[in-house]
Amino acid sequence: MPKIILEHVTKRFDKFVAVDDLNMVIEDREFITLLGPSGCGKTTTLRQIAGLETPTEGRITIGDTVVFDSEKNINISPAKRDIGFLFQNYALWPHMTVYQNISFGLENLKWPKDRIRQRVSEMLAMLKIEQFEKRYPSELSGGQQQRVAIARTLAPEPKVLFMDEPLSNLDAKLRLEMRTELKRLHAETDSTFVYVTHDQLEAMTLATRICLMKDGVLQQYDPPLEVYNNPANLFVADFVGNPTMNFLPGTARVLDETHAEVTVLGRSFLFESDAPLGKPEGEDVVLGVRPEFIRLGSGGMEGKVYAALPAGMETTVQMTMGDQLVTSVEFGSVDYKANSPMRFEFHGQGLILFDKKSGKKLGRGSATQR
Amino acid sequence: MRNKKTLGNSLRAYFSKPANVITVIFLIVLLLTVVLPLSTLLIGSFKVNGNQEAIWIDQDGVEDGSWTFHHWIELLTSKEYNYASTKFWAPLGGSALMAALACVVAVLFGGVVAWFITRSDLPAKKFISTVFVFPYIMPSWSMAMFWENFFKNTEINAGMGILQSVTGICVPESMVYGLVPCAMSLGLHYAPFAYILIGGILRNMDANLEEAATVLKASRFKILYKVTLPIVLPALVSTVLLVFSSSISSFTVPFFLNKSSINSGNNFVSISVQMRNLINTGFTKGQGYVVAIVLMMFSIGILTLNNWFTGKRKSFTTVTGKSGQVSLVKLGKARKVIAVILVIIVAFFAIMPLASFAMESLLEVPGDWSSFTLRYWLSREVFEGSNKGDTIGILMSPTMWKAMGRSLLLSVLVSLVAGSFGILIGYAVARKRGSKAATLVSDLAFLPYLIPSMSFGAVYLALSYTKGFTWLDGSFILLLLVGSIKFMPFASRTGTSAMLQLSGEIEEAAIVIGVPWWKRMTRVLFPIQKSSFISGYLLPFISCMREMSLFVLLAASYTTLVTTVLQEYSRTGLNQASNAINLLIIIFVLVIQFAVNKLTGASIDKGVGG
């Protein structure tokens, strides 16, 4: 049903461009996260879709309705967009009890009293806050306030639900818990979720698609694993994934459509792309290697262990080779002594070649040492 | 033994917290400076105050100084010539109605402007918010004077006013004299107050609260009355409290606008006029005190209501996080129209009275431009054979300048003392929120606002004649003390609301790294809310500059204030000169406010609450 389309949406505050010519389509029942560092325009984008902020230019369609069009001077109020919005600071009304906060939206929909009662009880039960019904927000903890805010947003069963960093004020454990619940909610409610966060892990784990933004410009709009495995550029590659990708600077010489000779870490590799290579703007490239694509113990490269960080399930090993720091992740708990020599090699098909100048991805594939 | 030790320890623990120390100190200070005057008033209402009262009461054994319930009984119940009804109940009812109307005017006008300024994309905001506070800077009777000058007409045999001479329209008498015009003038005078208080809350209110309601499909109207209004309710109640108590005890406005004949039905005698009459007449001082006490109880009632509304349960949750994205309501096409209308209204009530002062100071015969003269500004002609070189031209009079200098100094010092007290009280209240002692301090600090100026002055006069305090008599220090206490309510309100907005963590962060209390106040807390605090200094300054009745009993010849000089000119019939001084005071206040604003960013329109 509701499919959200953004066309050439631009928002300027005086001279500062918060969102620059954004185009995206959010399909029905998707769980989209708007991801990016602070100030990248993700919250502004969300508020524009919700109608709380007016774009300078562009067109926004929700379902069959054009809710905003700068040319045709259409600007439908948020109340008529049939949406739910969860604020970062919850925005609970301090003068209303938990019950009143939740029922407020339903009253506006002119629901009969008993149905409101029933729905609120349902929401209270679902979010496990039944016992707080008669309390005022100031008497609740952060997590409880969060749940009330969610209940309030969900109660009218909005078809589209917008969330602005709703978990950022919670502690780590609670955040994890709420994350799971949000994902369950999405499955249960048939709604489209649009979710703003600066936490890439949250984006990865929750979303069906991630919209990654930087300085108001869309960087990549793909499912999480695609973003992870096939980042469109250096920024995306760097922003997504923990520990972060190794970026090894070097030079490249294109051999044919899918092959290039890449020199990094003072060694020469044959890079074999699974798709035709992009055209580099110069010789300088960056080879992006996710830590899991570095195998330790064998291979043609030798570094020195800088630090080993065992975390139980896996161990992050950092090595130096020359003045380059290389990070690898090994399954299981292994400990290495600092400064001990260590051999390693690249493996797998997931290495990414970037053009250094533009930052763009040139190709994805494997690299074998020559 | 063990108990003693624990007590000592807990005392030491109690006093190790600066907030507790402040609470205790102010509790003592306020008991002495506020409760004492109040109790004198209370005692006065149960005592025979002077021989004249004994003659009035005319009972055996009743003489000066003896105890009596007569004041209360007679004023509240006497049926002789309908005394209780005509002297007390009817005026009280009328005044309550007038004050309520004034509240409506002030809250509606001030609130609407506050909403436009803080919540919409109205153009010319700066002009409106600057000019809007002018009527508050002027003495309240100037609005009444302007009202009469504007609306009076020959139809009601009061001479031709501005409206009639420009348009020929004659408004009915009930628009010129009586209850409604009083309420209007007072409402307009106090509208800036409502604007300051409500605007402060609106400015600080998280816009998300309203947006959340929008998203939940609440209509604009519903948002206003279900979300916005309840949240600004504390500010509304504060406004109502301040406007109501000021209006009901305002003497000059109802006295000035009560000129129509008794048969017309527009004759309105306010309770304040009756109170003044009772107190000023030696026969019935005690009954005047009764009225003062009743008026105070009215205000205390509202104060209690206020506390109940701003009770802890429904209070603001200070949530850290971004809420700066206030999206201003788009007024669309109405934008310019509303702006023009507002600018005209605001300018009308702010600038016209000033212009009329200027005009009246320049015309020998009121309303006759051919009699234009600068005499009352610049003439060196000696004024009524003065002995200290007073001149008819106020700018040439050394007495005027001396008094102006003294008034300025007094006002600056009063604002410093009252403002700093306000911050300290605010600190104690914010840190010890909900504690009984802190609430008491905060309420006590508000009480001076409710005590009639004259009675307040009288109590301190008596104090300065008491053994051990005689050095205070006529001294500048006495004026400073009285002014500081009387004008503290503004400052303590501002201080409290500013402090409440600072989360305790900010101070705790400084405590953790061992910053001493004094430094925390001056280097951490003050700078953060600098503009609010400085605004808290401005309000007492302005009020003090234009205060007259408070100081009239206390000032000696060597502590003459500019308002006394004004009164002196006006008593001598030189109305032009007194208008000129009035204008001069307002200009001084405006200039100083402007300078402070440029220096610190504070201004009274950002004052209380924000």
Place this chain on the structure above:
Amino acid sequence: MKRILSLMLALTMVLSILVIGTGTAKAEGSTVAEAIKAAEGMTAAELEAAAQKELADNPTLTFNADSLTSGVKKALAKFEEKYPFAAGRVAYNSKKGSEYQPKLVAAQKAGKYIADFVMIQDASFLKNAMLDTGFLLSYVPQGDEYNIAESDQNPLVGVTFNKIFMYDNTKVGADQLKNVWQMTGVDGVALKGLHNVSYQSPLGEDINMNFLIMLTSDPACEKLTAAYKSYFGKDYNPAEDEVSYNNIGYKFVAEFIKNVGYWHSSDSKEVKAINNYADDGRIIFAGLCKLKDYEYYKEDYKDTDQYYKKTVTAAGWNNDVEGFDGFVYNMWMLIPETAQLPYTSCLFIHYLLSEEGFNAGWGGILGYYSSNQNIASVEGDPALAVWKEQCIVEDVDYLDTAYRSAVKFINMQMAGK
């Protein structure tokens, strides 16, 4: 910008500190009553010498004169000229009656210094709070120059005032005020203009309250009864009244209050505007002395002695109204028993009651009458004795006895019930 502004602010502060003088010190004086007694036995030259010595002996003291009439201020300036040893040693403090009374009471109760010379009005307050407590004392100047009636000596009356009914008779035409009963509205609309009585509210002005109360006194009732007969052509018969009144005075007060068309807030302002009401002039009850503020004719008659005559004509003042012309009341010149410079006080009163002193303060103006009967009233103004004859005169004893019921009655009328 900021620096300049802060500099300006700082400068303002410094200036305001500089501008302000320092206070005066106070010292103990000898018994004031004794000094007054001694002064009354002295010749003018002796008194002058005593005052000079007193001022010289107390070089830190200032002679403080508290009063609500600025005539004292004017006279004080001339006093300094006449007695150079007092020059720069005197101060005038303007004190409004109702605001000054608490101060006097507080000083009396504490036995504290308040001033060296006090000039006040309000007979009842004076008698009950100041004379009965012995706080304010009278000094009566002696000598041929002075002719002060016995009744005016203790307490010493300084200046007597009158408040009368005035109107612009050039506008009113034939409908002149001839009988006080005209002001009760009995004539319907026949006497156009005279219905427009303008009176300052007795709730704000004590003198106006006292006048109304005095109207219920016996002498006033006599006047009212006579005028009633003359105006209505028959004797006053209480039985004909719909409401029963205590006496004819009460009746007059009630009907007068109902007929007041305008309650002005300032006498001087109202007098200034006396000719502004184009067609139907008002009858304004105000101090005759306020005519000095009547600027209308001042320009035209600036250089002639015609000014007051013309003003009086224009102001419609005539002194053959049947009933009474207005109200006569006193301002007393007294010395607090805590005065610090009693000889100077005596010398000042001596001066004020002399022709020279009176003229310095109130000379040449209508409506001011010295208690020294040797000083004639200004040209065109009848003698005080005539005024007392034609007006209601303030009487302390009557005010005290009648105050309570009269005030209640007046309040009821003011409320329109």
